[in-house]
Every structure is written in structure tokens, then in C-alpha cells.
Amino acid sequence: MATIPAVKQFSDRMGRIEVSATMAVVAEAAKLKAAGADMVEFGAGEPHFPTPQHIKDAAIAKRHGADFGSDYKPEETVVSTGGKLSLFNAIQVLVDHGDEVILPVPYWVSFKDIIEYAGGKCVYVRTSEADGFRLTSDMIERQITSRTRAIVINSPNNPSGAVISPEDHTAILKLAHKRGIYVIADECYVYLNFSGHDFSAGSVTEAREHIVVVGSLSKTYSMTGWRLGYTLAPLPVSNAIAKLQSQNTSSTAHMIQKAAVAAVTGPQECVAQMKAEYIQLRDQILGELAKIPDITCVRPEGAFYVYPNVSAYIGRAGIKSAADIAHRLLHEAHVVTVPGEAFGTTEHIRLSYATSPGEIKRGLERMREWFAKLG
Ligand SMILES: Cc1ncc(COP(=O)(O)O)c(C=O)c1O
Numbered sequence: 001m002a003t004i005p006a007v008k009q010f011s012d013r014m015g016r017i018e019v020s021a022t023m024a025v026v027a028e029a030a031k032l033k034a035a036g037a038d039m040v041e042f043g044a045g046e047p048h049f050p051t052p053q054h055i056k057d058a059a060i061a062k063r064h065g066a067d068f069g070s071d072y073k074p075e076e077t078v079v080s081t082g083g084k085l086s087l088f089n090a091i092q093v094l095v096d097h098g099d100e101v102i103l104p105v106p107y108w109v110s111f112k113d114i115i116e117y118a119g120g121k122c123v124y125v126r127t128s129e130a131d132g133f134r135l136t137s138d139m140i141e142r143q144i145t146s147r148t149r150a151i152v153i154n155s156p157n158n159p160s161g162a163v164i165s166p167e168d169h170t171a172i173l174k175l176a177h178k179r180g181i182y183v184i185a186d187e188c189y190v191y192l193n194f195s196g197h198d199f200s201a202g203s204v205t206e207a208r209e210h211i212v213v214v215g216s217l218s219k220t221y222s223m224t225g226w227r228l229g230y231t232l233a234p235l236p237v238s239n240a241i242a243k244l245q246s247q248n249t250s251s252t253a254h255m256i257q258k259a260a261v262a263a264v265t266g267p268q269e270c271v272a273q274m275k276a277e278y279i280q281l282r283d284q285i286l287g288e289l290a291k292i293p294d295i296t297c298v299r300p301e302g303a304f305y306v307y308p309n310v311s312a313y314i315g316r317a318g319i320k321s322a323a324d325i326a327h328r329l330l331h332e333a334h335v336v337t338v339p340g341e342a343f344g345t346t347e348h349i350r351l352s353y354a355t356s357p358g359e360i361k362r363g364l365e366r367m368r369e370w371f372a373k374l375g
Contacts, residue, residue: 056257060230063264064215068190070202072213072232078241079260081252083188083216083229086241088114089248090212090231091150093240094182095120099149104135106307106343108158108186120149124344129309132298133162137171144175150182153201156189159343159350160307161282161300163195170204177207182237188216188229189303191271194279202232209234219304220271221263228252228260278304281353281360288364292371304354307340311347317374322349333370335363 033039057077064070080086087110095101097119103111104125115122123143127133140151153172155164164172176183185201193199202213213232218224231241245251252260282299285306289297294312310325319325326339326349340348353360 053251056261059261059264060215061232064200064202064213064232068198068200068203070200070213070232071205071208072202073235076235076238077230077232078238078245079228079230079252079257080241080245081229081249082227083186083214083218084110085249086214086216086229086231087111087184087186089241089244090184090214090233090237091115091118091120093237093244094150094184094212096149098147100145100147101149102140102143102151104139104153104157106133106157106160106340106345106348107152108154109338109342111152111154111186112344115152121147123148127160127162129298129347132301133157133160133307134168135162135164135172136168137175140172141175144179144181148179148181150184151176152184152186154186154188155199156193156300156302158189158303159305159338159340159348160298161303161305162298163193163197163301164199165195166197166199169199169201173201173204173207173211177210180210182210182212183207184212184214186214188214188219190215191220192275192278192304193302194275194282195301212237217260217263222274223259223263226256226259228256278354281355281357282306284357285351285353285360285364288360288368291364292368295371304352306351306353307343307348308351309347310349313371313374314347319374322346325349329367329370333366335366335370 054074057074061072061077095118100123101115101120103122216229297308323339329335337349
């Protein structure tokens with residue numbers, strides 16, 4: 001009988017090395033410990049201290065500086081349990097009862113509530129759909145009064161995907177600085193900017209005294225459930241945010257902070273890969289939407305949402321609003337969308353395309369059939 005040649009399982013190089021002696025001791029000790037032995041730990045060369053806070057903050061500040069040319073110091077960085085809490089903390093610290101806060105429309109759903117919870121009054125700036133929901137500094141300037149305390153900007157924008165041009169962005173920041181008004185720049189989608197002009201408010205260092213950058217790992221590294229966000233802000237603002245946080249959550253969990261350090265200091269190719277995929281998904285969903293008669297859609301330049309205008313269907317088949325459309329799509333077509341009313345407009349629905357090409361195809365086919373039935 002022919003002998004079967006031994007199949008080599010691993011590369012030759014694996015035969016040239018031994019398991020690390022220290023790791024082996026640690027593994028052996030772990031087995032004894034698991035079996036109930038009371039061990040005294042002198043084995044691994046691993047500090048027993050938790051990673052000091054300033055190192056985690058430094059990692060975030062360094063990443064931001066390298067990517068966007070900002071100059072935040074570790075003590076100007078506050079890490080929180082998600083971007084939403086970072087934003088909430090910043091607004092709680094800056095906005096008092098009766099203060100006006102300028103909020104461009106469409107806006108991310110929580111801005112309005114967080115501002116109003118702080119006692120602030122939202123002063124809306126309506127961007128024009130015909131102009132791609134573009135925000136300019138003139139639009140902001142027209143709304144400034146003696147009571148204006150802050151301006152909340154969000155580029156790339158949720159829900160429209162609009163990106164503020166670097167020129168307008170800089171002009172808004174300089175204008176606010178000159179008038180002593182804070183700009184809270186929600187940059188949760190800053191790494192999902194498809195315009196070719198990556199930009200963070202933090203790079204406008206001459207206005208830094210009045211800028212609070214809010215960031216998050218949720219979208220950048222697909223870490224939503226890990227809950228890690230941060231603010232980059234001048235020291236007095238950061239100190240105030242840290243003070244508030246010392247009374248609400250203390251900090252985000254230590255293992256999550258370690259994961260965050262790994263995310264921001266490790267290889268960044270995943271970020272570019274995900275961005276490239278989102279661009280393809282955007283193009284796919286725009287192509288599918290274009291097949292539905294009478295629906296128009298601004299081409300998003302970032303984030304992962306499309307915000308189609310469905311107003312042509314309002315008035316047909318008993319439909320009274322975008323909310324009706326979203327509600328009926330949910331119950332009759334089993335397609336989940338969010339009505340524009342949540343974002344301050346009445347003619348749109350929002351679709352997140354952070355999903356697979358197959359799901360986009362399936363969902364948009366259902367939508368096409370459903371809209372066709374409305375006539
Ligand atoms: C504009 C914007 N800001 C903040 C957040 C909050 O992100 P997280 O709390 O997951 O960091 C989101 C999440 O959807 C968002 O769209």
C-alpha cells in the first residue's frame with residue numbers, strides 16, 4: 001500500500017521558533033488559577049495600573065492632528081460614552097436657559113431635543129434642497145442676535161449627506177469666533193466625506209477658542225455598540241465637560257478605552273475601505289431611487305444616508321405627509337425608513353444605506369412596487 005506523504009500543516013518558519021517563555025508561564029499559571037490555586041503574580045511584564053487617562057486622550061488628539069491638522073492637547077480631549085453623550089455634555093456645559101442656538105435644517109434628530117433640554121431656543125436655518133442643502137456663512141450670519149450662544153453644524157450631514165465646503169466652513173468658524181459664539185461641530189461622519197475635501201473644524205486653529213469638535217468611533221470604525229465618542233475643545237471648555245462627566249458617567253468603560261486606542265493607533269486601511277464601499281452603496285441606492293417615478297434625490301457627499309424628496313406622492317391615495325409615507329412603507333411594504341419630519345423637513349424620507357447591495361436591491365424593489373400602486 002502506498003504511503004500517504006505527511007501533509008505539512010504550517011510554514012517552515014513555524015518550526016524555527018518556540019512559544020514565548022513568558023507567555024507559556026502565564027498560560028500555565030492561568031490553568032493552575034482556573035483549577036483553584038491561589039497564585040502570586042510575578043510572571044508577566046504587564047503593568048498592573050490601568051492605562052493612564054492622558055495616554056488614551058493623547059491617542060485621540062494625535063490621530064485627529066495627523067488626519068486633520070488640529071493641535072489639541074491630551075487635556076483638551078474628553079472621551080465619553082458615545083458621540084451623543086459628548087454632544088449632550090458640550091451643550092449642557094455651554095447652553096443656558098434662553099440662549100439661542102443656531103441649527104441648520106435638516107438636522108440630526110437629537111440636536112433639537114438636546115438643545116431644548118438644556119433650556120436653549122433653536123433658531124433654524126433652512127438650507128435649500130435645490131442647492132444640495134448647502135450651508136453658507138451668510139445664512140448663519142443672518143440669524144445671529146445678541147442672544148446667540150452657539151451654532152451646531154454637522155458636516156457631513158445626517159440626514160442629507162451634505163458637506164460644508166472648506167471655504168464656508170472656515171468662514172462660519174471665523175465669523176463665530178469674531179462674535180464670541182461657540183461652534184459645536186458634530187463630526188461623527190468626518191471620515192465619510194466623499195467630496196474629496198476632507199475637513200475638520202479643528203483645523204481652523206485661529207478660531208479654536210470657540211470651537212468644540214464632537215467625534216465618535218461609531219461610524220468611522222463601525223463601533224456603534226462600543227459607545228465611544230469624544231470632544232476636542234479649548235481647555236476651559238474641556239475642563240467643564242470633564243467636570244460634568246465626573247458627575248454623570250465618570251468615564252467610558254476601560255476596556256472600551258483600550259479598544260479605542262487600538263482603533264486610532266492601529267492600521268487605518270479599514271476606514272478607507274469602508275468609505276470606498278459606502279460610495280458604491282450610495283451610487284447603487286441613487287440608481288435604484290432614480291427608477292421610481294417622481295422621486296428626486298440630492299446626491300449626498302458624505303455620511304451614509306440618502307434623503308429623497310417624496311412630496312410628489314403627498315396628496316395621492318390619501319397620503320397627507322412624509323410621515324404617512326414612512327408609516328405605510330413600514331407596514332405595507334415592510335421597508336424601514338425615517339420620515340423627514342424628524343429632521344425638520346416635510347417632504348423627505350431618510351434611508352440609511354449602511355447595508356448590503358442585496359438589501360438595497362430588495363428594499364428598493366419593494367419601494368418601487370409600493371409607489372407604483374399609488375398611481
Ligand atoms: C450626526 C450624529 N451625531 C451623533 C451621533 C451619535 O453617535 P454615537 O453616540 O453612536 O457616537 C449620530 C448617530 O447616529 C449622528 O448621526
